[in-house]
Amino acid sequence: MAKEWLAGAVPVVFIFLVFMGYNVGPFLFLAVIIGIVYFLIQRQQMMAGGGNKKKVSHAVATPKVSFEDIGGQERPKTELMETIDFLKKDDEASRYGIRPLKGILLTGPPGTGKTLMAKAAANYAEAAFVAASGSEFVEMYVGVGASRIRDLFKEVKQMAEEKNLDRGIIFIDEIDAIGGKREGKQQKEYDQTLNQLLTEMDGMSTSEHPRILIMAATNRKDMLDSALLRPGRFDRHITVDLPDKTAREHILSIHFTEKPLEEGITLADIALETFGFSGAQLESVANEAAIYAFRDRGNEITREHISKAIEKVMMGEQTDKESTAEEKKRVAYHELGHAIVSEVLRPHSVSQVVLVPRGGALGYVRQSPPKEQFLYTKTYMEEQIMICLAGAVTEEIYYGERSTGSKNDFDQAMNYVHHMIDAGLSSLGIVSMQHLKKEWVHEEANRILDTLLEQTKELLQSYDLVFQECYGLLLEEERMNGDRFRQLLTKYRAHVS
Known part of the structure; x- marks a missing residue:
């Protein structure tokens, strides 16, 4: 009632003062300030006490x-x-x-x-x-x-x-x-x-x-x-950690229960190819594979559907990027470099070599480690760094210079290097990264990378014949599965110097 009385009386008072010749400017300014303060107080009270008026049920x-x-x-x-x-x-x-x-x-x-x-x-x-x-x-x-x-x-x-x-x-x-x-x-x-x-x-x-x-x-x-x-x-x-191979197979069995899988496909094989996937990602793989089968109007989910689903979950949707012919050739050499070093150092680790753009990548190599491990030796870490560096080294061998496509590879390589130093696997010995001078870390990281770059270059130069034979096929088909890549690698490996 008081609010309505004030709302009616205040305008009348102002009109009367204006009629009598008074300057009402200061009064108007004061009224605006009081109104703003009143509004803010009321709003805060509503928010703080709003739980009593409009509770959110959980x-x-x-x-x-x-x-x-x-x-x-x-x-x-x-x-x-x-x-x-x-x-x-x-x-x-x-x-x-x-x-x-x-x-x-x-x-x-x-x-x-x-x-x-x-x-x-x-x-x-x-x-x-x-x-x-x-x-x-x-x-x-x-x-x-x-x-x-x-x-x-x-x-x-x-x-x-x-x-x-x-x-x-x-x-x-x-x-x-x-x-x-x-x-x-x-x-x-x-x-x-x-x-x-x-x-x-x-x-x-x-x-x-x-x-x-x-x-x-x-x-x-x-x-x-x-x-x-x-x-x-x-x-x-x-x-609640990422599932191991046995757990992934169990999770996949739940999500593929009512999905028509092609005969010959085993969940153990899918579990092997989805190393590092979470339960949510595995559910997405099963769903995306079914969507690909639906698009093709197929009666069953094939290996190709599952492979595409895994790649989509890992890398994102296929993009419409149109690479130039020269870019595509460079990417082919780059990815073959990754694949060769990976397969030579870790047999049966390559699952796919692909030139189809997905996410932010123009091409990629999908790896499926033959065995899962949770402790990493110095040798293992160095091999992983060499696999990361292989793409850039291949570009240097065949083009004389690197490209910006190696940035993510270098980021991964540096992460491994810092992990080595932090774990006491470098020449610095057992250290505390917090108390280590940045110059020392930088020098040790450069020493490790320079040594492994040379080793990677020597390895790749001896596989020139494999590059030449795989290069044309990859450009033509844009995709090569791990088994076929291994067949070509084995066929021409005898000629490796």
Whole structure:
């Protein structure tokens, strides 16, 4: 009522003052300032208290995903089920004096199935499930993030009570958005949000009803605040890593279940060619292969469809770049250089040599290591650097100079060199990169690269006949699979000097 009275009275007063001859300019200016301040205060109050007027629900129906639906990741699944059993069988656990865990942190690269794991855990636990992303709690207005954390805990308890469930799970994805390391400076809004999360976790009683379990996921565990990681908060840290060959085969079996594969294609072969792929990428390979078969109106998914799907997931969609004839010849020599060095140093490692542009590349060599390893020796690292340098060295041999097409190769080579130095595999010995002078690192990196460049050049110059024979075929067909390349390499290898 007062607002309506003011809205009607103020204009009348101004008109009267103007009629009486007063200068109303200063009054108008003051009124505008008061109006702006009032608007900002009202807006902040609405944002800070808006959770009471218009709450964002994070409640999710109990997920239908089970652990059987998740391919590979046997160890993380076992650890999760064990943790959930502490909730489900709390009486039995208490006999051993086991304190139920408060929090589980899932860490690992993107696309490895962390969110899927959380959903499967909620299904296995038969619990109320509330999910949110860390970015939802990041606000410029003071108190909003902390208020939403409180609402999250209230919501899962209310949901569990409504459904008559004994357990509730809160899942926070991308927790690094609110759980980053605090630097001791003036407190920011996300610091208050993190403090509220820590307070809520500390206030969780292991005997309260319903019992709550916090699950979170991140790709950057190293960025999280130590207060969040200590026991009593996130008690267990489970790594959901990239799948190995056996796990990839299991994942592929799930995604190819209802897809018509051509006879003779084995999932073991596809698993071998998808080294380093995440679960999400493997699902995409299966889907893209089916799309290629659909485009061709084929009855089955062929090897060619799968090969194209793998390349699309790795490199991106095929582009319409039109290379000049001279560029195409240079790229052919460049890629053959990579392929020859790779196959000579690591037999059966080349899967495809391609001249078709994809993503930002005009051509590429797809490699499939015959065996997977997780420890790398100095010799292995040097061989990997030589494979990276081979394209540029080939251009030098046949064109007398390098091109900008070698930039990504050099970036990879430098990464390997720095990794060698950091791991104590260089002539500098065991070092700390933090305390090492940049000039020393630069000199050692140049020494390693110069030595390996010479070795690569000597190797490639002895395979000139192989270049000449493969070059024409690759230009004509634009694609050569690993088996055919190996046949040509074996045929002309006898003439290698």
